[in-house]
Amino acid sequence: MKTKPQNLVIIMSDEHSPKALGCYGHDIVKxxxxxxxxxxxxxxxxxxxxSPVCIPARASFAVGKYIHQVGYWDNADPYDGRVPSWHHVLRDRTHDVVSIGKLHFDLSYVDHGFTExxxxxxxIQGGDLMGLVRSDLPVRKGAYKMERFAGPGESQYTFYDREIVSRAQIWLREAAQRQSDKPWVLFVSLVCPHFPLTAPAEHYYRYYNQNLPMPKLYEKSERPNYPSLVDYRNSFNYDDYFDKETVKKAIAGYYGLCSFLDENVGKVMNTLEDAGLADNTRIMYTADHGDNMGTRGLWGKSTMFEEAAGVPLIIAGTDIPAGNVIETPVSHVDVYPFVLDAVGELDPQLREGFPGTSLFDMAKGEQPDRNVMVEYHGMGSTTGSFMIRHGRYKYIQYAGYPAQLFDLEADPEELTDVSAQPAYAAALKECRQRLLAMCDPDEVDRRAKARQAELLNKFGGREAVIARGDLGFSPAPGAAHNFD
Structure with a gap:
């Protein structure tokens, strides 16, 4: 579609579940x-x-294609610039394209496509190398950190986010004083509400002082025991360290970090107003993926449930309908054409071979005949996972485990897998055919594991990476880091 070229601010958070915003219906989080x-x-x-994990999700967001199309399979295979990104495309066309904050790309000083x-x-140090081990999964010794750090206070991540927002405010005010021949894009990438679940006190206590409900399906008797979840729980044994009191601390910490994030988003938006940029700058907000938030006894991400695979996604500004809610499924692959459209790069050749549909078109009601896909090949899994949304259904296929089907219209909280119910046989078949039209899960699984075996060998093999351990969470720039 044709739209007025303008500047664009993209704000991305880390691990923000779409279920943890007021505008998405949460009745506690502010x-x-x-x-x-x-x-x-x-x-x-x-x-x-x-993909519901940082590095693949961020690589795919940059290049506008699905994981199986580009690689970058897991948290030990970061984006290295070899596949052109929207940053490269815009910079090559003389747009200023600047990032502030978390990228989670390769540290080898390669060209990621940004102007700055x-x-x-x-x-750092190759990333999460333990995720390269895809059989007989090791137990994560750093899993205690999820419970240990939950509570009020500051962490390296809250300090980092404050600095990111400060730098963004400075950049925007200086940009307002510059003459630009073409629209610019500013990518402001925050880390909260990613754990550690340490929230600034004013945000933490607004939730901890409430009678917070326990997470959905938290009791052990309620938890589903799908093979993929058993694999994940046994490797990322976060919940071994929790009791009901510390669960409350963790939930208050997560909710508090969501409000801290919202405060920081507000600072960026207010700066656009103060600097006189609001009328010629669009804004997009999203997260790299979601968070399980203790549901089903799961913490972190890495699952296909709505809490983890879903993301908040909001766009606002010129040519974008106001007060509008779109229920058609969309994906981060749709961001690539949206960014090009937003700054006026409308050459059809720039979109050839890309699976996305511009969010401008989706916001105006376009409903393409397609499915959106989520896939996972990373830590805590022994088999590739592939999910599509098809109408009311969520279909998940594994390269090694039975498939699952959820009827999200009848069962929005994903409490019941209906894949074995005769009434859903036709839907199950159609969903499987639609997934196979997008990729061959077994072939993709083999390709991912071959790459992981190559990297595992590069870093000394199974025993070496297990002996090194994991960080729990990536350190902010300049922060100390310890492997467990």
């Missing part, structure tokens, strides 16, 4: 700034990442 952004723009209620990277967080 996110007034994001709610206001949604009210003056378009909110996509069924938006998905391409300001205080970037990148992968």
């Amino acid at each position: 996110t007034p700034n994001l709610d206001a952004l949604a009210a003056r723009g378009t909110r996509f209620s069924r938006a998905y990442c391409t 990277e300001i205080i970037p967080m990148h992968v």
